[in-house]
Amino acid sequence: MSIPRDFARGIAPGPNRSYAPPPIHAAAWGTWLAAVVVVLAVTRNPLYLLFTLTWIGWATLLVNRIAQNAAPGADTLGLPPVQFSPLTFGLVVVTLSALFNGLNVHVGTHVLFRLPRGWPLIGGPITAEALLYGALNGLALTGLFAAFVLLNRVVPVRNLVRLAPRAFYPVAVVVTIAVTFVPATVRQFASIREAQAIRGHRVRGMRSWLPLMLPLLIGGMERALQLAEAMMARGFAAGDEQPQSTLWVRAALILGMVALLAGMLLHLVWRMPVWGPVLLLVGALLIGGAVWRMGQGQTYTVYRPTAWRVQDSVICGGALLTALAFLVELPGLARTSALYYPYPALTWPQLDLGMGLSTWGLLPPVFVLLWSLAKQDGPANGADVSDVSEQ
């Protein structure tokens, strides 16, 4: 088991560092991912699912090509190999999901065959409708998996951590330390295993893991002490609090939660169409304000800030349009076509041109990746030098 050091340090390039990460801001990728999640959560229309999966697959292929060009033979961008590729994952999940739903749900008019009624749960007619609906659920899951894998590969960990609001600075530092220490922990474990093997230790049964695990834990905590001293020497003081100001923040948090609770009850239980949502909004705003205020107390400096470029705005705009089309009734778009349901009898899915085109809002990252690939294949080997040096 080995985890590339570059990955753990939050550096995207592979072995020879010649790979330039596609020039897309982490926040733009995050917005794109959120839109993908919305589409895949809302629709079961196979046509819209296929469109969305195609755009994700295209982006994944381009990222693979960019990585391969930069570091021939490298499988990933310096990331640990994922256990399943999205394709393998999709084949397994779509098959299992179709089988599971087909065997459990005995609803539908197109009966393929029948299992004896006496068989618990699975006994009864096996219908094409149930198999199809299971497969569609599997497709949506595959899309989610592929999109998250893609994000994991193209956005360095440190950029992801930077997306956290300033109020969560201590948590972001903890996450950064944890990710950074992974390779060191692996190396330490290997050294302990070698040392114990020299002493004749063999892993037989659970208790024989103790001589490996305890030194790992003790060594890790010793390093934590050293790290804490180094952090203090450099002026780290996450625990500094201004008691008076945190009282106001805490009061806002409490009021916000009370408002949310009241709003939830008014909206869901007493069906108050105005006061429920208004209180929910007030609660969310109070909590948002508290988070913002807490962030004001944190000093946050960046050595090289990541630039926000035109393509990032385009990606965000496209993603927001796609998400809106699937979430809200917009004039000229038949949102109902997204809500495909094969029961009780199979029907052809409806294709609304506007809704189909709205999934194209997920395409801008593909265009940016194509442009990045073209630059890479260009005369100067295309690498975006500024991005490489930044890493």
Place this chain on the structure above:
Amino acid sequence: MTRTSTLATWMSGAIFLLATLMGLVAFLYPFWVPALAQSGNTGLAHSQDAPYVLALLTGICFVVLLLEVQGAGMSAKTVALLGVLISINSLLRFVDLAVPGPGGFSPIFLLIILVGYIYGPRLGFLMGALTLLVSSIITGAMGPWLPYQMFTAGWIGMSAVICRPLVGGLGMRGRLGEVVVLALFAGLWGLLYGVIMNIWFWPFVVGTPDQYWEPGIGGMQTVQRYAVFYAVTSLGWDLVRMAGNVVLLLVFGGPVLRVLQRFQRRFTFVYSPVSQPVSQTVSQANDA
């Protein structure tokens, strides 16, 4: 203790309580929304959008809890300690994914529970929630399930502190009984983790009427359906996790507990500035 700090302590407790209560209400909505809908004609109209409203509330509760938990007492030592422990625990999950164990067995709960037990609910919550976050970053297992996993694992670490009065009351501190209590606690959470984690997606799944949630069904019927769904799809899986947790705690619990206790003293050691001027301190030392 000044009035301000007393008020801050009370407010902190209120935030913990409210966030946990709201998280529970939001997590368990399939059980109470339909009951309300059936008891009158209220609620049914909104039981369709309840999953989305309450998923949003779960997220907000998590943010509030995280904000409160990290706010106080996060010194450089705690930050470094948590970072390193999470790193070790995340690697255990990496190994678990690379060489899958049987059923729902996962070695990560050992450290989450022991850290919560020794270092308190704040660090326990962070240990649970951030272990799931970091391990999903290094294994690529990120998905829409991640916030729910973080919340539930956070609860595990936060709740481990309830073993303290039990162990103290039974006079088992430092004895085998302490590990046995923790092992039973870990076994219980082995089952509960699965029970809670199923709820986030259960209302969205369509299937046989006797197993799946529908808006408008009664509270008792919801419990019955969930029980059937859980028994059919998850019980076997979670029993393995429960057994795994118990065995892990019994085998490794004692030694790991002693290591964490030993380091607790070193991590809570603080330098306090002297209250009198340095020159005065020096002259006193010279006089002595």
